[in-house]
Amino acid sequence: MNVPENLRYAESHEWILVEGDTGTVGISEHAQAELTDIVFAEPPAIGKTVAAGEVAAVVESVKAASDIYSPVSGEVVERNAALDDAPGLLNTDPFGAGWIYKIRLSNPAELEALKDAAAYRSQIGV
């Protein structure tokens, strides 16, 4: 199970890659495996503001819809439009082409509350 070292993780299985004042958000490889075949994704609209822990996106497998919670607060500056036609990218490349949205962090201190790779590995038992 891949858990990249350069990311921070939320307990609800989202990851964030921070570059400057912007973060890229997606779901972990473990999460996509648990969700199984993802057939629909609804990334947030550009300009939407979300608070840490709020629902920012929805992904759906054949069997269930799952909320994706924003790991940090801020304003959505980019959405991964490729997921509109290829939601399966969330399964096949969760840490790369399957990213969901980019957010301008309004409170970078929130990153401290997220897990590093080691802590997330221990949460999912790998």
Added chain:
Amino acid sequence: MRTPLYDAHLAAGGRVVDFSGWELPVQYSGILHEHRAVREAVGVFDISHMGEFFVSGAGCEAWLDGLLTNDVSALPTGTSHYTLMLNERGGVIDDLILYRLGAEEFLIVGNASMIDEDAAWFEAHLVDGVEVRNASANYAALAIQGPKAAAVYESLFGTAMPEARNRVVRISKDFLVTTGYTGEDGFEWICPAEDAESAWRRTLDAGALPCGLGARDTLRLEMCYPLNGADLTPEHTPHEAGLGFFVAMQKADFMGKAALEAGRANGLSRRLCALQTIEKAPPIRPHYPVWIEGQLVTETTSGALSPSLGTGIALAYLPAEFAKPGQEIEIEVREKKFRACVRKKPLYQKQP
């Protein structure tokens, strides 16, 4: 509750969920993959949770004819048919498969969630001379479905699968019946619970892919086969559900007949319709609101992404005036409305 195959499901990578009290696999290798296997090759489902009742004794044919909607007297030995058990109001208690094993000997297979209700209903209406034995705990069952199911049958039993649907073959304590819930060719193998693991293993060895409840639901919904408790309820009649073919109104009498006659005389107010999305939409699920001409009219009773069609599909009871193919409707998902259309059933046509 667990079926005799619980350990086998875990060993096969099954992801176990609760299904009306039963711990059953929703999937093994993936719902889309399993769905495709049944449409194009062959899959096997554990359906051991379903209820089995043996009915025997002098007069049991007439007794069943009074309790079930289809015409039992017209059912030849060695065949089966789909039938419904109704309450006095004509509402559906359970939908069942009735197998005639002999002149006065029958097997009934019903829904897992209704075993206790079915047993209580039989008991409450029992007459002298008729014996009903609830053998649900003693039997396991596999559904082996798909265009290559006949090859599995032949490899397992060394004889050709009957070509006709609804045939019942007895081999020692086992029943092999050419029925299913997927719209594909195939058979169901009802066997003593203690033989379940060996039956499962032999079926996998013969080339069937393990399939879970997830694919079972998408396959049956593409065919518009109703699910009891969702599409069929004690508040809905078989005519409203579009199952009039399985209701023998010419029979002298049966439970619920008077209510059905009254309902038909007044005209049906609603019908169970097949719906298909006609624009890009999230997967449709049960209990999503359905709108017509700006009015909230009902909710979906079943819904899914159709793996075969690539669109959202659903069933819903629509007011009769809108229950016609081509009628445009909207289905609400997370406070947004998506365009959909009433379609002719079934939504999926078996490939030649």
